[in-house]
Amino acid sequence: MSRSLLEQLPEIVARGRQVAERILESLESRHRVGLQSREWVLPSKDAREADWIRADLRQDALASVQGGLFGEVRPSFGDAAAPDRTPWRNRLIYGDNLLAMAALLAGDPPSGMPALRGGIDLIYIDPPFDSRADYRTRVSLPGVELEQRPTVLEQFAYCDTWSDGTASYLEMLVPRLILMRELLSKSGSICIHIGMQVSHYVKAVADEIFGKANFNTEIVWSYGTPSGGRAAGNKMVKAHEYLLWYAKNYGEHFHRKEYLPYSEKYIEDRFTEVDGHGRRYRTREREKGCFERQYLDESKGVPLSTVWTDVKQLYAHHYIKRKNEETGYDTQKPEALLERVINSACPENGLVADFFGGSGTTAAVAERLGRRWITSDLGKPACMIMRKRLIDRNARPFLYQAIGDYQLESAKNTLGRSFRIGDLAQILLSLFGARPLPEEDNPARNLGSVVAGGVRTLVYADSPNKLTGAATLKKALAQRDSLLGGWDRVVVLGWNFEPNIGESIDGLNDPALEVLVVPPDLLDRLKKKGSLERLRGHVRFSSLQYLKIGPVQRLRGADAQAETLRVALANYVLLSPEAINLDDANRARLQAVMNREPLALIEYWAVDPDYDGEVFRSVWQDYRGNLDGDGDPLRVTTEAVFSVPARPGPRRVCVRAVDVFGFEAEVSVEVGVEGGR
Structure with missing residues (x-):
């Protein structure tokens, strides 16, 4: 007989503690999780009338990294002196939030990233709960709309989250x-935004984790006006959600009392008198026989209660005047909600974190209110939306980072904690149809051979915990030419690639070198029992995407202090469509767009002029949905x-592009004073 969820709760909490303890114990090891900085974003969306040189904020940001983004001395724009200490940098992190938090807790002293244990003032999370959702992403292209299934990272997380309903959800949380x-500071607090389906279970586990004595309050957010159109069957209309608020240390936590404006009726009923200057007031008995006047223009309003009815859903009719907030993200929350949360619980210049970033409302509001922020999300579409939203809001410069070693951590969860990188390399070689080389010639267990039609091919399976780049390709070529008497050609199988990999391949100009991509859903497919045998002969290793640009122009004008750069996109070749999670019909539609208009696949691109x-360091950006440019x-x-x-x-000018599926490509060129490529 199956046990109730209530009976399982103690074990769920115990297992969760074990997971967290292993992570905390690993923080001091040399194998701790790190963050890879993919982009230092200095928002300057394409708008011809705006010149980023005249923006003091961006100039200061560039000066602040004169000494290097991570503290080492490197040249940057201008001649400003390096700062005495590494300044704070807001962060947008792509990847599993469990690993992101591990990296933030550990810090990285060589890179200048401090450990944030006890360093965050407010955490707001809105963990999604909907086990029936299929998490497909709609991708709009000129003349066609595609439906993409989740990436391997998203599939991995969603599969684990919903494998056993609410119990799995709590195991994740x-x-x-x-x-x-x-991560919370001594005076910090956490606000857990949750729906009625699981609020009582989440409250129970949160009491256990934070301590019942540290429970601060429960907010009922009544977000809309009930309507018969939203009723389902014999259920009442759902019109509210909950905010569970916990302090790190109750009584020491930061709290700012908030007030709501008086209603017109309240004013008419209570502030009934007017003085000789036209000021409305009411008379109240302060103590027996003693009165004083309470003036309306000096009154703060009604103290905020635990039921919020004045903040409505973003897409409700109440928000017609706030269309500038909309991003198209299904579960996007209104900025007014986060503004109230942040103002109530985070001090000026405090640090706010949201580890289920979604559409980026927390970061956008924190930015507007002058707080520092960290946000992360597992989904590439969410991270693209957040990056565009922050650029559109002219945010202060921020880092876009990714989890280091994510595929390695996923492999450990898929294949067991005793997994070794060589084990996965052996699987790749087998699926490619290669026979492993003898151990004495193959100590890393990542080399195999294919002999067909008299052609001897060396197969090099790269590690999932690194970016395949020029150094790996040169190593593979050296082994092709020297190992066991030499080979006719070499194939490199890679998981993750340096953005400039296409440029590296072109620079080598070796027709006997082929670089292929490991299918992004391979780890998920390997989780099924007996999957390896079934996958043989059915796994496709795809070709790489790459970007091409036209000649870059660098022109000097009358002003000797400035120069103009002109950079144009020429072509974009997408990763083979077979490697994207599309069905046959959507893949055919994608192929038609690729053939007709390849640059329409670009979602975002940016330029680093040095x-x-x-x-x-991107100092110029454009993206789909930015209407200022075209x-x-x-x-x-x-x-x-x-x-x-x-x-x-x-100058070494670098162009980086991200396509609508989240794949990155990069090309860089050296440009003379009046030069092209």
Whole structure:
């Protein structure tokens, strides 16, 4: 007989503690999870009339990284001196929030990233709960709309979250809440936004994790006006959700009392008198026989209660005047809600975190209110929406980061904690049809051979915990030419790639080198029993995507202090459509767009005019939906024209593009003073 969820709760909490404890114990090890900085975003969306050089904020941000994004000395724009200490940088993190929190707790002293244990003032989370959702992403392209199934990262998380209904949901949530408690400052608090389906269970586990004595309050958010059109069967109309509020240390937590304006009726009923200057007031007995006047214009209003009825859903008719908030994200919350949460529980210049970032409302509001922020999400579409939203709001410069070693952590969860990288390499070689080389010639267990038609091919399976780049390709070529008497060709199988991998392949110009992509859903497919045998002969390793640009122009004008750069996109070749989670009909529609208009696949692109080969600093951006450049919501502007401070000698200009499926491509060129490529 199956046990009730109530009976399972103690075990769920115990297992969650074990997961969290393992992570906390690993923080001091050399194998701890890290963050890869993919982009240092200095928002300057394509708008010809706006010149980022004249924006003091961006200039200051560039000066702040003169000493290096992570503290090492490297040249940057201008001649400003390096700061005495590494400044705070807001962060948008792509990847599993459990791993993101582990990285934040550990910190990275060599890179200048401090450990944030006890460093966050407010955490707001809105963990999604809907086990029936299929999590498909709609991708709109000119003349066609596609439906994409989740990526391997998203599939992995969703499968685990909903494998056993609410119990699995709580299994996911418990270790994350424990790590969040570790991140909270002594005066910090957490606001858990939750629906009625699981609010009572979440309250029970949160009492256990944070301590019942640290329960602060429960807010009822009545977000809309009930209507018969939303009623379902014999149920009453759902019109509210909950905010569960816990302090790290009750009584020491930061709290600012908030007030609501008086209603007109309240004013008419109570502030009934007017003085000689026309000021409304009411007379109240302060103590027996003693009165004083309470003036309306000096009154703060009605103290905020635990039932909020004045903040409505974003897409309700009440929000017609706030269309600028809408991102198209299904579960997007109104900014007014987060504004109230942040103002109530986060001090000025405090740090706010949201580990289920979604559409980025928390980060956008924190930015507007002058708070520092960290946000993360597992979905690439969510991260693209957040990055665009923050750029559109002219946010302060922020880092876009990704989890290091995510595929490795996923593999451990799929294949067991005793998994070794060589085990997965052996699986890749088998699925590719390669025979492993003898152990004495193959100590890393990542080399195999294929002999067909008299052609001897060496197969190199790269590690899932690194980015395949130029160094790996050169190593593979050296082994092709020297190992066991040499081979006719070499194939490199990679999981994750440096954005400039296409440029690296072109630079090698070796027809006997082929680079292929491991299917993004492979780990998910390997989780099924006996899947390896069934997958043989059915796994497709796809070709890489790459970006091409036209000649870059660098022009000097009358102003000797500045110069103009002109950069144009020329072509984009998408990762083979077979590697994207589409059905046959959607894949055919995608192929038609690829053939007809390849640049329509670009979702976002940016330019770094002085790329150092390590950290991409984008000082110009355009993206689909930005109407300032060309007024076309489904296409990006294909040419960037902007000014930068003049500098002697050549510049290394780097262009990075992200397509509608989240794949990145990069190309960089060295440009003379009046040069092209």
